[in-house]
Amino acid sequence: MKLTKKRKQQIRRWLVLALAAGVILLFVLSLLFTVFRFVYHRYVKPESSLDFTMITVTAPRIEEQILTPNKNSRPEIVLEEVKGVVVHYTANPGTDAEANRNYFESRKDEADAAENKVSSHFIIGLDGHIIQCIPLDEVAYASNSRNKDTISIECCHPDKKGKFTKKTYDSLIRLLAWLCDTYELEEDQIIRHYDVTGKECPLYYVKHPDAWETLRKDVRTSLLEGMDDQKAIQRN
Numbered sequence: 001m002k003l004t005k006k007r008k009q010q011i012r013r014w015l016v017l018a019l020a021a022g023v024i025l026l027f028v029l030s031l032l033f034t035v036f037r038f039v040y041h042r043y044v045k046p047e048s049s050l051d052f053t054m055i056t057v058t059a060p061r062i063e064e065q066i067l068t069p070n071k072n073s074r075p076e077i078v079l080e081e082v083k084g085v086v087v088h089y090t091a092n093p094g095t096d097a098e099a100n101r102n103y104f105e106s107r108k109d110e111a112d113a114a115e116n117k118v119s120s121h122f123i124i125g126l127d128g129h130i131i132q133c134i135p136l137d138e139v140a141y142a143s144n145s146r147n148k149d150t151i152s153i154e155c156c157h158p159d160k161k162g163k164f165t166k167k168t169y170d171s172l173i174r175l176l177a178w179l180c181d182t183y184e185l186e187e188d189q190i191i192r193h194y195d196v197t198g199k200e201c202p203l204y205y206v207k208h209p210d211a212w213e214t215l216r217k218d219v220r221t222s223l224l225e226g227m228d229d230q231k232a233i234q235r236n
């Protein structure tokens with residue numbers, strides 16, 4: 001079929017219109033994308049990575065009661081790298097830091113068996129008192145597959161529910177902030193024993209995920225308080 005001249009002109013006009021519409025659509029889409037990106041980074045994702053060179057968190061008061069080297073609780077295995085901190089609860093209501101530390105120490109007299117292998121870098125008492133049991137460059141037997149690349153903290157608790165006292169909680173936040181600063185860890189690298197094995201530890205913070213998120217946020221706030229300059233938050 002031979003196209004008339006008029007028909008040809010009509011097709012050309014449509015093509016030009018379609019091209020113009022395509023260009024306008026692309027322009028509008030890229031504009032929308034730019035606006036979306038701005039809004040997302042400015043308002044939706046305000047929490048971005050921290051610049052640890054600008055953060056200084058002083059260490060909380062820590063009492064060193066390092067365990068005697070032994071196969072069960074202080075095997076003197078080198079902790080090559082620290083990629084996280086694992087929070088635990090003692091699962092022994094009402095007991096204090098000293099008693100739990102002595103329990104770890106007593107493992108040295110037991111048989112060299114898996115069920116006797118238990119320890120932790122730190123224990124925080126009901127009164128917020130922090131005891132260190134294992135040097136930070138050695139592995140503790142607390143967090144199963146993550147023993148090899150994490151620091152562990154056991155927290156005492158007054159009752160079966162496993163919620164930490166205000167004093168234990170405050171010391172935990174300070175200790176976590178200091179460890180995060182030391183090893184340049186973000187708050188999502190603070191994990192529960194539960195996140196490693198599915199074990200209900202620390203119980204209250206497994207049953208109440210919102211309380212766990214608040215705890216992580218409190219560490220971040222504590223880190224930001226130790227910041228020299230607002231620039232420590234990299235907007236990216």
Ligand SMILES: [Zn+2]
Pocket residue numbers: 087088089142193201202
């Ligand atoms: Zn645990």
